[in-house]
Amino acid sequence: MRTSYSALETYRNCPLKYKYQEIDKIRRPKRIDAVFGTLVHGALKFMFERNPLYPSIDEVLNYYTEHWREKSEKIEWLDPDRKEQEEKMYFEEGLKLLKNFYKKNQPWTFNVVELEGRFSLDLLDETSGKTHTLAGIIDRIDKDPESDMYEIIDYKTGKRMPGEAELVDNLQLGVYHLALTSRWPSLDPERFTTSLSEAIRDIEARLETGDFPPMPNPLCGYCPYQRICPMWSHEYKEEATKTASDAEVAQAIQDFFELKKQGDAVKDSLEHARGVILSYMETEKLSRVFGERGYITKNVQERVSYDLEKLEEALKKAGVWEKILEPEAKKLEELLPSLPLEVARAVEAQTSKKKIVVLKPTKKKGATEDEEEK
Numbered sequence: 001m002r003t004s005y006s007a008l009e010t011y012r013n014c015p016l017k018y019k020y021q022e023i024d025k026i027r028r029p030k031r032i033d034a035v036f037g038t039l040v041h042g043a044l045k046f047m048f049e050r051n052p053l054y055p056s057i058d059e060v061l062n063y064y065t066e067h068w069r070e071k072s073e074k075i076e077w078l079d080p081d082r083k084e085q086e087e088k089m090y091f092e093e094g095l096k097l098l099k100n101f102y103k104k105n106q107p108w109t110f111n112v113v114e115l116e117g118r119f120s121l122d123l124l125d126e127t128s129g130k131t132h133t134l135a136g137i138i139d140r141i142d143k144d145p146e147s148d149m150y151e152i153i154d155y156k157t158g159k160r161m162p163g164e165a166e167l168v169d170n171l172q173l174g175v176y177h178l179a180l181t182s183r184w185p186s187l188d189p190e191r192f193t194t195s196l197s198e199a200i201r202d203i204e205a206r207l208e209t210g211d212f213p214p215m216p217n218p219l220c221g222y223c224p225y226q227r228i229c230p231m232w233s234h235e236y237k238e239e240a241t242k243t244a245s246d247a248e249v250a251q252a253i254q255d256f257f258e259l260k261k262q263g264d265a266v267k268d269s270l271e272h273a274r275g276v277i278l279s280y281m282e283t284e285k286l287s288r289v290f291g292e293r294g295y296i297t298k299n300v301q302e303r304v305s306y307d308l309e310k311l312e313e314a315l316k317k318a319g320v321w322e323k324i325l326e327p328e329a330k331k332l333e334e335l336l337p338s339l340p341l342e343v344a345r346a347v348e349a350q351t352s353k354k355k356i357v358v359l360k361p362t363k364k365k366g367a368t369e370d371e372e373e374k
């Protein structure tokens with residue numbers, strides 16, 4: 001299979017998005033955030049190109065502005081009413097970002113060895129015996145002349161920065177590492193091949209069944225396929241195609257939220273009343289209290305739970321496991337006296353008992369059905 005790190009990353013985030021993008025090849029509308037990313041990347045490349053001198057910050061900003069004019073006409077707007085406002089916001093954000101970046105990263109202070117370098121490398125999956133080709137682009141590679149260390153620079157223009165845990169498992173970094181080692185083989189080439197191969201094997205298995213499920217994630221808001229994705233398409237249903245059942249379900253959804261809210265409020269009130277009653281019973285040392293509609297009785301019950309694995313081990317040892325298969329408190333209690341002391345103790349050690357207080361309401365004679373407490 002020929003693929004790229006970004007395709008594999010897409011697959012790991014959402015198999016259905018991968019299918020739309022890589023298999024069905026559904027055209028992606030050009031959204032403002034994607035155009036913004038491309039233009040800032042282009043300006044950053046220009047910033048580090050010496051021709052014969054590095055460009056000044058004004059030249060970088062002019063480059064960005066000119067390209068913005070060309071590309072902005074092709075943007076497809078989700079909400080055309082916000083076009084002007086959003087375009088201005090993104091454009092100015094780019095100017096600010098480039099100015100700050102230039103100030104902190106003057107191009108002549110870096111030893112750049114490659115800009116937007118394309119790579120293509122073979123990856124042998126030792127499990128399946130297949131060789132796959134991975135292709136991609138690395139934004140920038142620097143080499144520190146003193147330490148001889150290579151640095152891979154990947155510009156991120158989105159607001160969301162990946163956390164440390166994400167980076168450990170990041171396919172993009174893995175592929176970059178492999179790309180670097182294929183070009184400079186003295187570096188260790190082994191590290192990320194396993195997870196890359198696993199992802200490719202997974203995709204190949206899904207290709208046979210056609211099962212690429214949607215996996216909603218925090219990036220759904222930026223997904224160009226949201227309108228056709230089964231997880232979101234209902235939100236975009238055209239008014240003209242709606243039927244009576246749409247109106248009915250809209251009302252049911254409304255009711256659901258309202259009832260859920262009421263249910264939560266009832267739960268909170270019930271919890272509060274329970275607390276007041278219990279604390280009164282404890283202070284007054286009472287087990288039953290009376291009101292106009294009936295009385296409430298306090299019962300203390302015992303809930304038993306087990307560490308099932310350890311319990312199974314102990315009961316199998318005693319040769320009685322088959323008698324209970326599913327450990328139930330009652331069966332176990334009956335069985336305990338007949339067990340050897342050592343096993344009985346082991347069972348008890350894996351059993352935790354919790355006392356719970358139950359308040360049981362009882363309606364007074366003559367109370368109507370709707371007055372009964374549930």
Ligand code: SF4
Nearest residue numbers: 014214216220223229
């Ligand atoms: S909207 Fe979300 S769940 Fe649907 S295809 Fe895109 S990323 Fe996947």
